[in-house]
Amino acid sequence: MIIETPSKVILFGEHAVVYGYRAISMAIDLTSTIEIRDIDGNEIILNLNDLNKSLRLNLNEIKNINPNNFGDFKYCLCAIKNTINYLNIEPKTGFEINISSKIPISCGLGSSASITIGTIRTVSKFYNKQLKDDEIAKLGYMVEKEIQGKASITDTSTITYKGILEIKNNKFKKIEGKFEEFLKSCKFLIVYAEKRKKKTAELVNEVAKIENKDEIFKKIDKIIENSLKTDNKEDFGKLMTKNHELLKKLNISTPKLDKVVDIGNRFGFGAKLTGAGGGGCVIILVNEEKEKELLKELNKENVKIFKCKMIN
Numbered sequence: 184m185i186i187e188t189p190s191k192v193i194l195f196g197e198h199a200v201v202y203g204y205r206a207i208s209m210a211i212d213l214t215s216t217i218e219i220r221d222i223d224g225n226e227i228i229l230n231l232n233d234l235n236k237s238l239r240l241n242l243n244e245i246k247n248i249n250p251n252n253f254g255d256f257k258y259c260l261c262a263i264k265n266t267i268n269y270l271n272i273e274p275k276t277g278f279e280i281n282i283s284s285k286i287p288i289s290c291g292l293g294s295s296a297s298i299t300i301g302t303i304r305t306v307s308k309f310y311n312k313q314l315k316d317d318e319i320a321k322l323g324y325m326v327e328k329e330i331q332g333k334a335s336i337t338d339t340s341t342i343t344y345k346g347i348l349e350i351k352n353n354k355f356k357k358i359e360g361k362f363e364e365f366l367k368s369c370k371f372l373i374v375y376a377e378k379r380k381k382k383t384a385e386l387v388n389e390v391a392k393i394e395n396k397d398e399i400f401k402k403i404d405k406i407i408e409n410s411l412k413t414d415n416k417e418d419f420g421k422l423m424t425k426n427h428e429l430l431k432k433l434n435i436s437t438p439k440l441d442k443v444v445d446i447g448n449r450f451g452f453g454a455k456l457t458g459a460g461g462g463g464c465v466i467i468l469v470n471e472e473k474e475k476e477l478l479k480e481l482n483k484e485n486v487k488i489f490k491c492k493m494i495n
């Protein structure tokens with residue numbers, strides 16, 4: 184059995200959302216693929232194809248492991264463990280899981296949440312249990328929280344329910360109607376600017392220590408309130424850039440991210456870093472009249488450009 188799972192991009196509100204403030208996020212068509220098959224014996228074999236890493240463990244170990252001791256395997260292992268415990272089954276059949284992904288790892292596009300939700304769907308189906316999306320999203324959120332320490336439902340909910348979500352107080356609402364139509368008419372570019380040196384967990388914990396963070400988060404919340412009322416790309420882009428300026432005050436931007444955002448401002452309607460920051464990706468709202476110049480400038484910067492579509 185093979186299951187493909189999307190990733191996400193945060194349009195506004197990363198970090199603030201961890202503290203109950205608003206965020207807007209969108210599921211995108213960069214996907215991870217998880218394959219599961221039964222094997223003889225009572226083992227679990229995990230192959231992380233992109234990282235060239237494999238792990239074998241005994242089936243009866245899984246229920247009590249501490250995933251945080253397993254490096255890059257931790258999201259996948261925690262998802263397997265929590266799913267088996269939630270389903271309340273005694274696993275008897277061994278299985279092998281193969282993970283491969285088109286989502287650049289640890290750069291703000293929710294690769295961890297994609298792997299987590301994909302693993303939960305795969306393992307529950309393997310045991311012939313049909314989980315509802317609400318159960319899958321909840322299990323996924325518990326995994327991100329367990330590994331990150333602090334987390335919001337943003338990534339796991341967006342990847343489970345797809346489309347565009349508004350998150351507030353750790354609850355979500357699907358964005359539909361006029362604002363959805365406006366967002367669908369917007370062309371976004373996702374630019375992988377540089378490798379991120381830190382994992383989301385570390386960045387979330389660093390932001391937690393910033394004393395005036397609530398003041399900054401309140402300003403971000405106001406930006407989102409205004410963005411929800413607009414149907415003008417120029418205004419929307421300016422709001423994205425304003426959000427970026429506030430993220431800089433949380434010390435999660437870098438000179439490279441700022442440079443790409445600057446190009447996004449000069450040749451597009453606006454731009455901001457997306458996800459936990461500290462490197463990784465920038466999202467740019469394209470001004471189609473200047474798209475050629477935008478791409479020309481970006482191509483001078485040794486970046487990778489993803490033209491992603493929203494998945495619903």
Ligand SMILES: Nc1ncnc2c1ncn2[C@@H]1O[C@H](COP(=O)(O)OP(=O)(O)O)[C@@H](O)[C@H]1O
Binds near residue numbers: 231256258284291458
């Ligand atoms: N292709 C993959 N194969 C295996 N594990 C992955 C893969 N992509 C992501 N992960 C897991 O997710 C972690 C990165 O998560 P995180 O730091 O939250 O970054 P992101 O912004 O991409 O979600 C990796 O260290 C690894 O544990």
Ligand SMILES: C[C@@](O)(CCOP(=O)(O)O)CC(=O)O
Binds near residue numbers: 292294327387457
């Ligand atoms: C920083 C945060 O708001 C988003 C993190 O996204 P990512 O793992 O960088 O894709 C954390 C969260 O919402 O759990």
Ligand SMILES: [Mg+2]
Binds near residue numbers: 293294295296338383
């Ligand atoms: Mg993540």
